[in-house]
Amino acid sequence: MPIEPGVVEVEFNGIGVGRGVAIGPVAWMSPPPPEPSTAASGRGPELELERAQTAAAEVARELRRRAASVEGAAAEVLEAQALMLEDPAVHASVGEHVARGATAERAVFEAFAGYRELLTGMGGYLAERAADLADVSQRVIAELSGAPAPGVPDPGHPFVLVAHDLAPADTATLDLDRVLAVVTLEGGPTSHTAILAREKALVAIVGADASALMEGETVIVDAENGRIVRDPSDDEIAAAVARQEELAAEATAPIEPGRLADGTPVPLLANLGDPAGAEEAVRLGAEGVGLFRTEFLFLGSEVAPSRAVQEEAYERLLAAFPDRKVVVRVLDAGADKPLAFLGGRHEENPALGMRGIRALRRTEPVLRDQLDALAAAAARTHARLEVMAPMIATVEEAAWFAEIAHGAGLPVAGVMVEVPAAALLADRLLAAVEFASIGTNDLTQYTMAADRLLGEVAELQDPWHPAVLGLVGAVGAAGAQLGKPVGICGEAAADPLLAVVLVGLGATSLSMSPSALAGVRAGLLRHSAADARAIAEAALAADGSASARSAAKAASDARR
Structure with a gap:
């Protein structure tokens, strides 16, 4: 919406990453080098x-x-x-x-x-x-x-970094003692800036309409609400400071198993993409692993890694979680993450192509080697290993995967619910496997027909939408009917209020980035199981994402 002449914008909006809040002066990222000249070379x-x-x-x-x-x-x-x-x-x-x-x-x-x-x-x-x-x-x-590489500025004091986009090389090595928050004008909810900010527990807003921010001016960056407030008032600063103190108290609260106020257990698990993150996840209170992504072993390779290489990596992971549940997702690759040994090729619409279980069925030996490596690693450790298949859409696919997993000596096999077909057939899918885990990122994009990596449709990439919540509820009801667990392993579980809604819809465990565990643990303790069901019903009755969030918040406030 155009701004009237003479009117100064005081608030900007974008896609928040996490729940943090920061206050500080703006420092813009150094501009990239100019486009090189088209003049011919004199060197040869x-x-x-x-x-x-x-x-x-x-x-x-x-x-x-x-x-x-x-x-x-x-x-x-x-x-x-x-x-x-x-x-x-x-x-x-x-x-x-x-x-x-x-x-x-x-x-x-x-x-x-x-x-x-x-x-x-x-x-x-x-x-x-x-x-x-x-x-x-x-x-x-x-x-x-011979020019300096594009990089993070150093104004000599802590600052809020603002950039058109932030390169992975810079995001990965940010000095968190100096960078209070990051705001980018570009990028979606799963851009590398968002992924790395979430992993670092860095306050961040991506895809923000904030090009008018001026160097040196003070702003509040409120990631939970996706807001950047320019020239904040004393009252706004006081509220932000109070919020920071509240979040700090949550982070230092005693670590105990996840549960609701009435004692109903809700295990809080970690999403991990590499064994290197296991130690930090345990330190932050993860009760196990709800999603271990195995792609790090496969991406960038011309051939699948050997069983020995896989076993070593899986054993390192499992050894960090003795007597705890560790859910490993088998290779989730295909057209959007092409691998030569899976027969990857360009497709017009990779999100709807040969990915996940479809690609693995075409190259079954790759899957069998991975399951054998997992079984061997599990035999040498004491973790409670469970395996699950990605992008399941049919009962036949679920049964096929369970048969192969069981044949490899892995007794607990499950499926990821990421497409509406799987949610709608949840009772039949769960009859064929031991558990289901809902990937809310993909479930949202397929339900809303909105690419989760495309910033232009970010307003539709919202797991709060009642259509998405309805599908989650269908899976939860099927799990309760059959007495089988239903986990959440998408980043929706990292939102403390949405976590309560998901439990109210039947989720029996929640898995998220380890940095989000403290906030979700505190959020669950504010409500009983009956509260969670009532808050979920309020969200389901809404017409859209924003109204569902508002209805859930009102119901939550009324029951505290």
């Missing part, structure tokens, strides 16, 4: 190609140096960027441009621009990676020109 193609390759190798070394200093998703992202610089197709494209007379700087710019355009056109997961290519390109160009 061979020298220009050598310059480009040397610069690319140096930037790759720097990215790997940063990767070695961090863990988890941050390390994976930086390693992926380094691999981009070693892609033979990119080097071939650079070679073609210098052969036509371009400088190394211009050739790198043109080569990466072409791939960015290709990925953007593919949409979904691959479109989100286009921003990573832009960052890599800018770093190589800066190296070639």
Whole structure:
């Protein structure tokens, strides 16, 4: 909506990551280097190609140096960027441009621009990676020109970082003693900025309409409500400080098993993407693992990892959780995360293509090797291993997976409910397996026909929508009828109020980023099982996401 002439905007909105709040002065990210000149090279193609390759190798070394200093998703992202610089197709494209007379700087710019355009056109997961290519390109160009690489400013005091977008290499290594919060004008809820901010428990808002923010002005960044408040009043600052104190008290509260106010147990589990995160998850109070993503072992490989390599990684994970439940999702890859050994190829609509269980059925030996490796690792540890299959849409798929898992010596096999078909057939699916786990990220995108990685439809990517909640309730009811567990492993479980709603809809456990555990634990303790059902009913009766959230909050306040 246009702003009237002379009216100064005092509040900006975007997609909040987490529940934190920060107060501080704005510092804008340094601008990227200018677009290289199109003037012809005076050095000759061979020298220009050598310059480009040397610069690319140096930037790759720097990215790997940063990767070695961090863990988890941050390390994976930086390693992926380094691999981009070693892609033979990119080097071939650079070679073609210098052969036509371009400088190394211009050739790198043109080569990466072409791939960015290709990925953007593919949409979904691959479109989100286009921003990573832009960052890599800018770093190589800066190296070639002797200019400083794009990076985080250092105003000499703590600050709120504002940027058009934030590169993974910068997000992964932010100094959290200086950076109070991050605001980006671009990016969606699962951009790398959002993923890494969530992992670091960093206050962040992405996709914000905040280009009018001025260098040095004081703002409040309220991630829970997706708001940036400019030039806040004393009362607004006092409320933000009180909120910070409340969150700090939650974070330092004694760690105990998740439960409702009436003692109803609700195990609180961690979502992990690498064994390296296990120790921190335990420290933050995870009672086990509700989703372990195994893709880190497979992505970027020309061949599937050996059983021995897999066993070692799984054993490290399982050993961190003796006598606790660990739910491992088998490889979830396919068209949006293509792997050569799965027969991956370009598809017009990868979100609806050969991914998850569909890709694994086409290459069954990959799945069997993974299950055998998991069974061997479980035999050497004391964790309670459970396995689940992604993107299940039919009863036949569920039964097929359970038969193979049981045959590998894994007695507890489940399915992820990520598409409406699975939710609508939940009673029949659960009859074929031991449990279900609802992936709210994908369930929301498929229910609302809104790509969860596309910022333009972010308002539809909301698990609070009554249509999504209704499907969750259908799965919860089926689980209760059959006496089988129904977990939540999407990031919806990280919202303390929504967590209460999900329990009210029949969820028996909640899994989330470890940084969210304290807030959810505190939120559950405020309500009984009867309260949770009443709050869920209020949300279900609403017409949309915003009204469902408001109705749940009103019902929650009334019952406290």
